[in-house]
Amino acid sequence: MSTVLVVEDESAIAELIAINLRHAGHDVVLASSAEQAQHAIGGALPDLVLLDWMLPGESGLQLARRWRADARTRALPIIMLTARAQEADKVAGLDAGADDYLAKPFSPKELLARMRAVLRRKAPDALDEAVRLGPLQLDPAAHRLLHEGEAGARELRLGPTEFRLLHFFMTHPQRVHTRAQLLDRVWGDHVFIEERTVDVHIKRLREGLALAGCARMIETVRGVGYRMVEAGDEGTVDGAGEGG
Numbered sequence: 191m192s193t194v195l196v197v198e199d200e201s202a203i204a205e206l207i208a209i210n211l212r213h214a215g216h217d218v219v220l221a222s223s224a225e226q227a228q229h230a231i232g233g234a235l236p237d238l239v240l241l242d243w244m245l246p247g248e249s250g251l252q253l254a255r256r257w258r259a260d261a262r263t264r265a266l267p268i269i270m271l272t273a274r275a276q277e278a279d280k281v282a283g284l285d286a287g288a289d290d291y292l293a294k295p296f297s298p299k300e301l302l303a304r305m306r307a308v309l310r311r312k313a314p315d316a317l318d319e320a321v322r323l324g325p326l327q328l329d330p331a332a333h334r335l336l337h338e339g340e341a342g343a344r345e346l347r348l349g350p351t352e353f354r355l356l357h358f359f360m361t362h363p364q365r366v367h368t369r370a371q372l373l374d375r376v377w378g379d380h381v382f383i384e385e386r387t388v389d390v391h392i393k394r395l396r397e398g399l400a401l402a403g404c405a406r407m408i409e410t411v412r413g414v415g416y417r418m419v420e421a422g423d424e425g426t427v428d429g430a431g432e433g434g
């Protein structure tokens with residue numbers, strides 16, 4: 191389900207990592223320099239970056255710092271890969287904004303475990319784990335959405351884009367997301383799709399949720415974007431005027 195950008199200039203290591211990640215079900219994008227990595231990020235944000243420290247030209251460390259300083263890439267999950275195993279290096283890597291640090295050589299099993307831990311913390315929508323918010327339960331692996339009402343659980347059907355959109359909202363509740371952020375995280379592209387497209391799919395998502403009386407869980411935050419809230423929260427109804 192998740193896309194991983196592997197930034198590594200040694201092709202043998204890059205290939206080995208790519209084989210293991212693909213085998214584990216990840217999509218892999220390879221970059222052999224900071225410049226290539228920046229280019230890849232410019233088009234679509236991956237779910238996670240494996241970033242080698244020693245690269246020709248700009249180092250992985252400098253690249254991590256630059257991404258952390260940019261609003262669009264600030265929250266990007268990054269694991270630094272390095273042959274340098276000294277404590278001071280590890281501290282420098284984490285200071286530059288890496289979420290974790292793995293010294294070469296490492297086993298594919300350890301890499302996957304670390305990736306899972308970072309994703310769970312920073313991008314749970316990239317995992318296939320079931321998620322619950324209020325009366326809604328979404329299972330990405332089974333591609334199923336359940337609503338638990340007084341009459342019992344009922345399955346709601348959504349289109350594929352609405353399902354992904356809801357998955358992202360449910361794993362990042364309460365926060366306001368701009369249309370550009372939603373395009374990055376749900377569509378994987380912020381450049382070639384119009385922001386208006388987001389509004390179209392929000393409308394469809396609300397229509398799907400309205401069948402279970404949950405349309406109000408998706409709020410419009412005027413001039414900013416959208417936010418998902420748990421039904422029943424106080425002061426969360428947008429536009430007021432509930433009318434009893």
Ligand code: CA
Pocket residue numbers: 198199200242243244245
């Ligand atoms: Ca290297």
